[in-house]
Amino acid sequence: MLAMTETIATDVAIVGGGPAGIAAALVLRGRGVGRVTILEREADVGGVPRHCGHPPFGMREFGRVLTGPAYAQRLAEAARQAGVEIRTGLSVTALRPGARLDAMCAAGPVEIVAGRVILATGARESSRAARLISGDRPVGVITTGTLQHEVHIEKMLPFRRPVIVGTELVSLSAVATCRKAGIRPVAVIEAADRPTARRPLDLFPRLLGIPMHYRATIAEIRGRGRVEAIAIRLADGSMRELACDGVLLTGRFTPEAALVRPSHLVLDDGSGGPAIDQFGRCSDPSYFAAGNLLRPIETAGWSYREGARIGAMVADDLAGTLPPYVTTTTIVRGANVKLVVPQRLSASGHTGSLDSLQIRVDAATTGPLVARDGSQVLWCRHGRLLPERRILIPLSALQGPRAAGGTIIIEAAGSGSG
Amino acid sequence: MPDGDLFDVAVVGGGVVGCAVARRFTLDGARTVLLERGADILSGASKANSALLHTGFDAPPASLEVACMQAGYREYLEIRERLNLPLLETGAMVVAWNEADRERLNAIEAQARQNGVDDVRRLTPAEVLAREPHLAPDTRGALLVPGEHVIDPWSAPLAYLTQAVENGARAVFGAEVTGGSFDGSEWALQTSKGPVRTGLVVNCAGLFGDILEQRLLGSAGFTIKPRKGQFVVFDKAAAAFLRTIILPVPNERTKGVVLTRTIFGNVLVGPTAEEQDDRDHAGVDEAVLRTLIAKAVAMVPALAGMPVTAVYAGLRPASERKEYRVSADAERRWISVGGIRSTGLTAALGLAAHVARLHADMKQKKDLQPLKNPVWPRMTNLAEHLERDWQKPDHGDIVCHCELVTRREIEAALNGPLPAGDVGGLKRRTRAGMGRCQGFYCQARVAALSEGRLADPLAVDACHD
Structure with missing residues (x-):
């Protein structure tokens, strides 16, 4: 049987109904855009916060501290009240030039014809395979996202005594989820010599009595059916076996760019997401992107504000007030710079753009963070730079008059870790 | 286990060869039982290979291996449409x-022609690059083997055993054969699922084939020397850079690695060849995986930085000799199919026909009557280039977003004549969790959908928070 293709015609199609996508939709509706449609492949909008059964969410957006699920519900409710059209259970399968999307829902294929598209598909944690972890491949090696979905939505326990790998902010969220579900982590291991998350949050596992091992890496996972143990390599090179029934891999987020990678849009190797200009425009300017698809990883609150800002720019673009899409400056990653967003600057003079370049570094350093155009230093700041921490350079510092086709190099070549 | 039933044939081992042998005997009219110690088929060597359908161009000339490969190749093409098995x-x-490689191509071409693979032809470096523009430009030419293809390494054996079961065979899982005795006319096998009586035993126990013979015959005709192969699977975006299977020129030192598309739309590099004694554990090793990635990038530079979707390792049941170890003991009603090293996926149907002939040559109590109108079950298509379930209406909903696996497919894999027995079996039947996120998005739902159905389940308990 051949299903008829349904066509959705909309002013703005937003792929992904997490905080960034919903925030963009709310702004667009507030600016009077007629049809704003969120396309969500899951059964509910709300994104990752749906699974995070703990506070704090929504302090800026709703003026109070909410748990993740409550925050997600607030977002969904706000979108419905604002007249945003929400299509759940709809999977976008391809991005076509000129804001056209192929999609599939339970009833059959769907074609989306939009004025603009905002990509807001978020980020996910790196898998065991992508991390190239050695050893057997038993059941029980999962990420925080899976743990939280399993515990909070499906009401199931993936393990009882896991080893937690990583100390990012999400790792603490994982510890909180374990505690609530009665899961007793055996240990937390971290490859660096210090926790990735900021104090005092990094003290949290220790307060719960979970042993912490720094400068420790997984040497091997062991187990036939289910995980039985992991071997870890400690700072002094010695090996130690930890009996456990699971391995929880936390963090090391990567943008969910599965739609971008095979598409006509330019993907940035540094961020792993689509390359954008300061207005959030992709290499096909009928596409914009917002939220954690742009870079791993920011908080829900940051993604929400970023989505709102990009939504406003899409409204400007529909109104014809956005500067034309002409790249005047390319931002280049120099020493120790893992990613830069945006990667391009279009003609300046419009004040509504993103405020800052967002930077992440590869390794901890102390020294200058420099933005330079050839030998001319445009901006410089001295200090300590840590991986996975938010680092910002004000765009206003970079937007002097500049020849078209110019480049700005960002460098963080201070002295190494210590 | 039905007490007292006398089977004509007991096939020990549910790898690709065992599944094909069970199918052959069932279609030939034998009362057949397949005994598998794992929770599902393909629990040993057959779960991890490079998924190629080989012409046998480089197999040892005039060997049983090349004969079975070529017979298996032909039969796969004959039956694949009725079983809905894909072919890329x-x-x-x-x-x-390099120059040494180029000189060896002459011998490889001669061997191909000796093996009856006549459509091979030499390509100049320019022709190689015209065919594969993303290949590293420093090639010295190639031998084109047009008949080598890519198949689904899991739906084929599943189809073979499903057809056996739908035509009356029994398949018993968790049934390790622990002992047995032959009374001159029939075997009484002891298994961990109870006794089995049979007129013939076919040893398709793969990595445990020699151990089975020691247990039941007192000695084994061959010794298994497990050889591990590790593989890396790249993101589907990599498939834009490669169409043809890239085979290495083997040299004295190494057989080399293959770079190929998979039927599921990814690109695969591997295998390594690592001798080991352990028959159970096929671990991956980060340093080795990085070497494989480097080799892939050396062949196709555009793969640099390509995300890795999956890594895996398998054990080939090689023996102490570089040949298949197939033999029949008419006195003890025993057929041994051992040492099926790395060509078993291609050769399985040919081996099954060979085993049936070995059986026919034995003195029979009664002649088998082939089934007149056998059932031909149709497999779920998981090949990326053919229509998938998610593209058809009313599929329920999509559970695994990376591989676009529907709820209907997952439910079907948990039911039917050969339901998935463990997590790996469910993944191989559906591809749920085998995509780029490796279960980040879907594993919780798959855990819920498969609750109470799988050995070593995804969830250990309900959560009472």
Whole structure:
């Protein structure tokens, strides 16, 4: 049987109904855009916060501290009240030039014809395979996202005594989820010599009595059916076996760019997401992107504000007030710079753009963070730079008059870790 | 286990060869039982290979191996449409990367012709690059083997055993054969699922084939020397850079690694060849995986930085000799199918026909009557280039977003004549969790959908928070 293709015609199609996508939709509706449609492949909008059964969410957006699920519900409710059209259970399968999307829902294929598209598909944690972890491949090696979905939505326990790998902010969220579900982590291991998350949050596992091992890496996972143990390599090179029934891999987020990678849009190797200009425009300017698809990883609150800002720019673009899409400056990653967003600057003079370049570094350093155009230093700041921490350079510092086709190099070549 | 039933044939081992042998005997009219110690088929060597349908161009000339490969190849093409088994027609190039390689191509071409693979032809470096523009430019030419193709390594054996079961065979899982005795006319096997009586035993126990013979015959005709192969699977975006299977020119030192598309739309590099004694554990090793990635990038530079979707390792049941170890003991009503090293996926149907002939040559109590109108079950298509369930209406909903696996497919894999027995079996039947996120998005739902159905389940308990 051949299903008829349904066509959705909309002013703005937003792929992904997490905080960034919903925030963009709310702004667009507030600016009077007629049809704003969120396309969500899951059964509910709300994104990752749906699974995070703990506070704090929504302090800026709703003026109070909410748990993740409550925050997600607030977002969904706000979108419905604002007249945003929400299509759940709809999977976008391809991005076509000129804001056209192929999609599939339970009833059959769907074609989306939009004025603009905002990509807001978020980020996910790196898998065991992508991390190239050695050893057997038993059941029980999962990420925080899976743990939280399993515990909070499906009401199931993936393990009882896991080893937690990583100390990012999400790792603490994982510890909180374990505690609530009665899961007793055996240990937390971290490859660096210090926790990735900021104090005092990094003290949290220790307060719960979970042993912490720094400068420790997984040497091997062991187990036939289910995980039985992991071997870890400690700072002094010695090996130690930890009996456990699971391995929880936390963090090391990567943008969910599965739609971008095979598409006509330019993907940035540094961020792993689509390359954008300061207005959030992709290499096909009928596409914009917002939220954690742009870079791993920011908080829900940051993604929400970023989505709102990009939504406003899409409204400007529909109104014809956005500067034309002409790249005047390319931002280049120099020493120790893992990613830069945006990667391009279009003609300046419009004040509504993103405020800052967002930077992440590869390794901890102390020294200058420099933005330079050839030998001319445009901006410089001295200090300590840590991986996975938010680092910002004000765009206003970079937007002097500049020849078209110019480049700005960002460098963080201070002295190494210590 | 039905007490007292006397089977004509007991096939020990549910790898690809065991599944094909069980199918052959069932279609020939034998009362057949397949005994598998794992929770599902393909629990040993057959779960991890490079998923190629080989012409046998480089197999040992005049060997049983090349005969079975070529018979298996032909039969796969004959039956695949009725069983809905996919074929990705890619062809292969044996690519020379240096002068020594290029000289060896002559011998490889001669061997191909000796093996009856006559459609091979030499390609100049320019022709190689015209065919595969993303290949590293420093090739010295290649031998094109048009008949080498890519198949689904899991739906084929599943189809073979499903057809056996739907035509009356029994398949018993968790049934390790622990002992047995032969009274001159029939075997009484002891298994961990109870006794089994049979007129013939076919040893398809793969990595445990010699151990089975020691247990039941007192000695084994061959010794298994497990050989581990590790593989890396790249993101589907990599498939834009490769159409043809890229085969290495083997040299004295190494057989080399293959770079190929998979039927699921990814690109695969592997295997390594690592001798080990352990028959159970096939671990991956980060340093080795990085070497494989580097080799892939050396062949196709555009793969640099390509995300890795999956890594895996398998054990080939090689023996102490470089040949298949197939033999029949008419006195003890025993057929041994051992040492099926790395060509078993291609050769399985040919081996099954060979085993049936060995059986026919034995003195029979009664002649088998082939089934007149056997059932032909149709497999779920998981090949990326053919229509998938998610593209058809009313599929329920999509559970695994990366591989676009529907709820309907997952439910079907948990039911039916050969339901998934463990997590790996469910993944191989559906591809749920085998995509780029490796279960980040879907594993919780798959855990819920498969609750109470699988050995070593995804969830250990309900959560009472």
